[in-house]
Amino acid sequence: QVDPKDYTFSGLKDETVGRLPGKVAGQQFVIQDCENCGIYIFDHSATITIDDCVNCQIFLGPIKGSVFFRDCKDCKCVVACQQFRTRDCRKLEVFLCCATQPIIESSTGMKFGCFQYYYPELALQFKDAGLSIFNNTWSNIHDFTPVSGENNWSLLPENAVVQDYVPLPSSEEFKAVRISTDATKSIIPVTRGRRQKCSDESCLAVFFAGDYTTANARKLIDEMTGKGFQLVQTKEVSMKAEDAHRVFQQCASEFIPLLEEGPVVALEFNGDGAVEGCRSTINDVFNGTKVFVSESKASASQDVDNFYNFADMQMGM
Helix, strand or coil: CCCHHHHEEECCECCEEEECCCCCCCCCEEEECCECCEEEECCCECCEEEECCECCEEEEEEEEEEEEEECCEEEEEEEEEEEEEEECCEEEEEEEEECCCCEEECCECEEEEECCCECCCHHHHHHHCCCCCCCCCCCCCEECCCCCCCCCEEECCCCCCHHHHCCCCCCHHHHCCCCECCHHHCCCCCCCCCCCCCCCCEEEEEECCCCCHHHHHHHHHHHHHHCCCEEEEEEEECCCHHHHHHHHHHHHHHHHHHHHHCCEEEEEEECCCHHHHHHHHHHHHCCCCCEEECCCHHHHHHHHHHHHHHHHHHCCC
């Protein structure tokens, strides 16, 4: 029998509390009326509601459904979820991984950055929560109640460091969780999202389903960012033959048989020389792996648009 008290933090002040990996195991969780606390859920959960919290630092591992902040202020958070919503909140700073468009309502002073976090159990928790590490629309915020002439949300500085916002827990209980907030180790690839692109040249690379799809995509990201290119966005989505014609155009026929294996993982890189850089990296590093890569600078931006327009429709964005 599940005791709701085991899945609730309520009325706490000046405390550090949390749950270790394996201790929530997909249950719902409630956080309410906490002040000046460090709260760390190092596990996956079904849904989480956070009400009337003030000046808290919060880490929430992968949430299969929604996380809903209501009447919270001056909180700093790291959150991974399927759906993100806030209502009547003030001054939340959130490093976010969200599979769908994040929604704010009657909220002001909201700031968002890309989720960056690692501990060994996190990859499996993402799987258990049914979330893809490649589906993250952290910067595509929908303000349900915009005010003319005011902006209720903005993006965190690009060089924002997670630990400056949500420090690692210092209590003995959580020392056992081997955390890294180094962006290069993050389970979620750190993307630019809606930030200004540095170049008018982008390149699309698409990996097809197989045993090494995730590892290959991560390897290409490491190689490309190591060369100074920027990762704009990533997406994991299923495609049908007609989608392939729309996205891959004249090369569609060679990729259509691969679509039955499962979803594809697409990456958009940006920077002068991105197409050439991506093509040569794929030839050097992934010889023998079938990958779709933009042919030329001229066609690349169309490739990116074709793919992401299709993916957004697929995901009902």
